[in-house]
Amino acid sequence: MICTEDDQLLGWKDFPKGLKVLLIDEDCNSASVMRSRLEKMDYIVYSFCNENEALSAISTKTEYFHVAIVEVTAGNSDGVLRFLESAKDLPTIMTSNIHSLSTMMKCIALGAVEFLQKPLLDDKLKNIWQHVVRKQAFNAGEKDVPESLKPIKESLVSMPQLQPVKSAADDKSSNETEPFTSIPENNNEHSSGCDKYPAPSTPQLKQGVRSVDDGDCQDHTIFSTEQGSGEHDGDTKSVETIFNNTVAEATVQTSPPEQQGQTILKEENGSSPHQKMEADIATSSPSNDCCDNSSSHSAEPIKASGRHSSGGTRSNKKKMKVDWSPELHKKFVQAVEQLGIDQAIPSRILELMKVEGLTRHNIASHLQKYRMHRRQILPKEVERRWPHPQPRDSVQRSYYPLHRPIMTVPPYHSNHIPAAGQLYPAWVPPASYPNGLQVWGSPYYPAWQPADSWHWKPHPGLHADTWGSPVMPPSFGSYPPYPQNGEVYQPNGMQNRYSMLEKSFDLHPAEEVIDKVVKEAITKPWLPLPLGLKPPSTDSVLHELSRQGISTVPPQINGSRCWS
């Protein structure tokens, strides 16, 4: 998986055969045993009886060592520690019969890559090469990297696939046969059963890659928990936030200011783009000042949280959860108001909001909540303003413009869309807005209030005189106080013309309205004629139409589609 043909060790066939191991063991017998075991594994062993000899050999550079194995005894710990300090660049594995946590900690703290308790298993010895690869691959400078190992570093560093947890079987089946391809394999073993091969399991303070290992382990655990027993199928983009935080933290804490930690961190961030996005937005949102000009919205990613990235190549079933921050909600409200609440449908709201990543479904869901809030709040306001007895049902449904009486929208001006905040001043001055009308989100959105103060007529029939020319057909008086959906609200083509009509009635004389309607009918003869005019008005329209040469009208005009 992680290694391709190109990643092969150049000039190092059968790696790790020939790896040079510096062995320090004061016990000659133990040393010879260890040597023979290592040599069976095709390592080249240089054994020393004490640290000084070894350090001398290192300093004189008579030989290059890839890895050191140092026996720690009760009596030589000082020397061992000294060795560790002096040979920081050499991956050093401690072995010992003693079980002293403090000694282990000291060694590890001083840079030992691993502390192995004796007796040593073959597997552990066999895998010591991993420390070499790791050390070389993630060493800060290139200077210490043998030419033969540089390909390893490059391949490892550039390999986000290091993170995912895949089954060992996968790796084995798909990997090349090059020895170092077993790095992830071993890590997999490590992560899928963290103690199966404990060899490279010691926390490695000097090398960021350790956090990858740990991350693997944690990742696996957390991820499994998150996803259930099932199907994370190696999708690294699905890693939960907690995983990223954990890894990032571990990386930062354990990595020296070298590059490897940062590299890993980048990879982690990259594996969860939405998280970065969230962070970015979270910091930028307070400065959002787009409320002043609702028409100048610029596409803006949403702050979203969730376990999956929306941009993942894999089909993540779960969408990210939209966080309707005040700013986002403000945009929403502005869009709704800009559209006019009767035109505020998810798709249009979505267009106006211009928020990247937001979907129609998100809008619809939010709109649903929005309306519910309105539904809860408006009755109170309505009750306050219109203390007339009225059917409860009507009040409850009045939140929705389709059910409200006509004339709740500003005068129609051909293409003018009133800006938010300018919607209904003619009816109720802002000063008269009740303080108690702190509706959903209103603290954030002054422009919201007018929209909330729908001063619709609870009884159009009763108050028609108050609001200008009635627009109900003659039979309307016998109707329920509130037009049902599909009555006042004209579906399809009827809607525009009619809403235009209704929008015009409050301020425009009937004749002017008729003119508008006539013009509309002329320019868009395919649309049905509006209903809702009083007979004289309708007659006037029809007369004007015939005068203009339009003699036929859609059947709806005479039919009873809306009013019967």
Place this chain on the structure above:
DNA sequence: GTTGGAATAT
């Protein structure tokens, strides 16, 4: 097939 809206699930 798309959309909006309500109901329901998470």
Place this chain on the structure above:
DNA sequence: GATATTCCAA
């Protein structure tokens, strides 16, 4: 409670 998802009608 907030949001996503599902269902259904248009």
